[in-house]
Amino acid sequence: MERKRVLVTGGAGYVGSVLVPELLSKGFEVTVLDNLSYNNGRCILQNFYSNHFQFVKGDIRDRVLVDKLVGQADHIIHLAAIVGYPACRKDERLAQEVNVIGTENIARAVQPHQTIQFASTGSVYGAIGETCTEETVANPLTIYGKNKLDAENILKEHCTPIIYRFATAFGLAGRLRMDLMINDFVYQAIHTKHLIVYEKHFRRTFIHVRDIARVFVHGLEKYEEMKGQTYNVGHETMNYTKEDIVNKIRARVPFYLHFAEFAKDQDQRDYEVNYQKIRATGFETKISMDTGLRELMDALEIVTIPNPYSNI
Ligand SMILES: NC(=O)c1ccc[n+]([C@@H]2O[C@H](COP(=O)([O-])OP(=O)(O)OC[C@H]3O[C@@H](n4cnc5c(N)ncnc54)[C@H](O)[C@@H]3O)[C@@H](O)[C@H]2O)c1
Structure with a gap:
């Protein structure tokens, strides 16, 4: 064919x-x-x-x-x-x-x-x-x-x-974007061993x-x-606050964590999203936060990224 x-x-x-x-x-x-x-x-x-x-x-x-x-x-x-x-x-x-x-x-x-x-x-x-x-x-x-x-x-x-x-x-890929929130949090937690987080109650998806x-x-x-x-x-099960995410990372790796309002998300993304419409077409996401985080943390323990924020 x-x-x-x-x-x-x-x-x-x-x-x-x-x-x-x-x-x-x-x-x-x-x-x-x-x-x-x-x-x-x-x-x-x-x-x-x-x-x-x-x-x-x-x-x-x-x-x-x-x-x-x-x-x-x-x-x-x-x-x-x-x-x-x-x-x-x-x-x-x-x-x-x-x-x-x-x-x-x-x-x-x-x-x-x-x-x-x-x-x-x-x-x-x-x-x-x-x-x-x-x-x-x-x-x-x-x-x-x-x-x-x-x-x-x-x-x-x-x-x-x-x-x-x-x-x-978020998650591992051949070209790893480190400007993405979760990828960045994991990288900092592992490599710089400290993280300062603003707008910790913001709900993200x-x-x-x-x-x-x-x-x-x-x-x-x-x-x-x-x-x-x-x-x-x-997926609705992937709606988390920023604080939820850092707590999940902290459960696996120790690092210094500080919450401070030193910056703002310019998109002001603080929302929950409904995914019923895509689900109705037969599509469901498969990879949970815990699975995605485990892969990312296992990999970033080993791999260092030269110029991690070069695109921004
Ligand atoms: N990653 C996310 O969180 C996310 C979320 C929502 C939507 N998106 C969308 O998904 C798409 C892919 O995002 P990504 O995360 O892979 O970003 P990325 O920056 O890794 O990939 C974009 C690619 O486009 C190429 N590119 C840029 N300008 C170009 C040009 N003028 N001509 C040809 N190629 C050019 C870049 O070299 C790069 O390889 C984008 O449209 C983005 O808006 C991404």
Whole structure:
């Protein structure tokens, strides 16, 4: 049977480094388009064993290249972005160009016979009092959240995407993002042996990076049912306060812990999220906080990360 071709933009990133091997193992022909902005490509080495893997070093702002690569694909998974508000704040113009104009290039190139899935974020909601569903009015507070909401709208204007608003990711991946809250807490607890935490009562919602990868595969299988829809992706059992998380880490490793209001989360994420809609499509996250933390702690005991915060 002829293999279906998947284009993964940003496939050398944190999510991509887990997703691409998964797609190859499922029998897809995979092309990654990535400008390798944060790494030298080490995390994609594992894919070259397969002659169904192709890597294109390039930029989603390059419309000619995007048209060509999208034109060759059956399915598009759009991950490439400047991710998180600290990275976007570093260079707002670049963030706008990549996150919004780059997405528009993809959106314009997609044809009706192709599928398109987009990685958005819970940061589009902003500060929410009640439990958040997909019907909750988006009110992003940061340039990152605003960019991602603009990108969602552009995609909806041009095609019928599946849009995922992910919880905050954590967990091990080939490219390990250390700016993510849990990854950062674990790294500091183990390597600097102290942690200062602000807004300890803030309720956050998390998802393991392997579950993020799984939902894209689910979307490929269920595209007809899910297309044109937006889904929160995570699980109610993964809603925790920041204090809950540090207590779980402290149960495994001793470190100096201090709570102090020395900073603020710019997205003001203090909410619980409802995940009924994605569950109704047959998708359930699998990796619990305890499992994800155990893996992370076992690995970070051994591995040191050079320049852990280089992307922000
Ligand atoms: N990790 C999370 O917590 C999380 C949560 C919600 C949503 N998301 C979304 O998932 C997607 C992937 O996030 P990630 O955690 O893997 O981030 P990441 O920063 O690790 O990966 C992004 C990738 O995009 C590439 N890239 C950046 N600009 C590019 C450009 N102009 N052209 C081509 N490639 C470019 C980078 O080199 C990088 O490999 C993003 O769209 C992000 O907004 C992530």
